[in-house]
Amino acid sequence: MIYDKNDPKKSATFRLMISIAKYKQSHKLMQNKQELYKCEKLPCFGNCHTLLFIYYPSGVIEGRLSIFRIIRISGFKMSGSGRANKSGLGYEVEKKMEANYDREEAAGTPTHVVNWVNAILGSEHDPIPGTDWKSICNHLRDGVALCKLVNILLKKDGKSPITFQKKVMSPFVAMTNIENFNKGCEQYGLEKEFQFQSGDLWEVRKGPFLNVINCLHSLGFCSNSKKVIPAYTGEIVKYLDNE
Numbered sequence: 476m477i478y479d480k481n482d483p484k485k486s487a488t489f490r491l492m493i494s495i496a497k498y499k500q501s502h503k504l505m506q507n508k509q510e511l512y513k514c515e516k517l518p519c520f521g522n523c524h525t526l527l528f529i530y531y532p533s534g535v536i537e538g539r540l541s542i543f544r545i546i547r548i549s550g551f552k553m554s555g556s557g558r559a560n561k562s563g564l565g566y567e568v569e570k571k572m573e574a575n576y577d578r579e580e581a582a583g584t585p586t587h588v589v590n591w592v593n594a595i596l597g598s599e600h601d602p603i604p605g606t607d608w609k610s611i612c613n614h615l616r617d618g619v620a621l622c623k624l625v626n627i628l629l630k631k632d633g634k635s636p637i638t639f640q641k642k643v644m645s646p647f648v649a650m651t652n653i654e655n656f657n658k659g660c661e662q663y664g665l666e667k668e669f670q671f672q673s674g675d676l677w678e679v680r681k682g683p684f685l686n687v688i689n690c691l692h693s694l695g696f697c698s699n700s701k702k703v704i705p706a707y708t709g710e711i712v713k714y715l716d717n718e
Contacts, residue, residue, distance in 0.1 A: 572682030576608065579688060585611060587709035588691045592624060594705040595698075599623050612684050616676055617643040618652025625659035628698055634662060650677055660694055664701075669693040 579585065586606045593602040600623050603614045615621055622639035629636055637659040639652045650673040657670045671686035695707025 569680070569682040572685050576681055576685040576688070579685065580608070584692060584709055585688055587707070588688055588695065591695050591705065591707045591709070592620070592691065595624055595627055595703075596620065599627065608681050608684055609679070612676065612679050612687070615687070616679065617649045618656055618676075619643060621656040622652055622659065625656055625663060625694075628663055628694075628701075628703065629659060631703055632663060632701055637662070646677065649673075653677065660690070663694070663697065665690075665694050665697045 585608065589603045589606050589611060596602070600620045601614075603620075604610055618639065619641055622637060626636040637655045639655050640648045643649045643652065653673040653676055660670060661667060669690050671690045672683075675683040675686040692707075692709050695709055699706050
């Protein structure tokens, strides 16, 4: 359903299918001005509420009801140019993360991760087609392969599987899958500090994607501690994103 900017009341009150959910990153996203293109306030739900619509790099509009409640509107595509350029400290941090990813790539860590993930998944999911960061990121981006991966590990460990959506028709579903994957990792025994934020994967940016590789790398060693076959053979990560 496309958001009708000319008639927001009609769109919001009838067939827009707005999902209101607790979203743990909402506060962070609101604070990170460098991630926003522009904001505008539009009247909605009669005169009872005013929604703040935020234009994100993904092209999806989100309206914030409160710090911990947001509205996600699927199907609205943003016009205009691409992502706003980072500057200052944000730029330096991301460039450092990209350099650290390059070091991990040179050490073969992403290749080890891809080989292990494909081996664990087997026929359960299409294999990751390449070892470059974009191939890995785009293949895992909807969260489906990740959820299947952690469910296989949970089953081997005698634990209940997580729920996830196999058909991903919106960014909201994809990021929900990613969050469920993180919950599955925690249930499996992976410490929270090794998890990543949904945006690290969904936004397809080389620097933040290092967090995804680090998570899968750590998950591999966690599975090794449980004697899972096939074993993960990756080298110990030397360069982390916060160094």
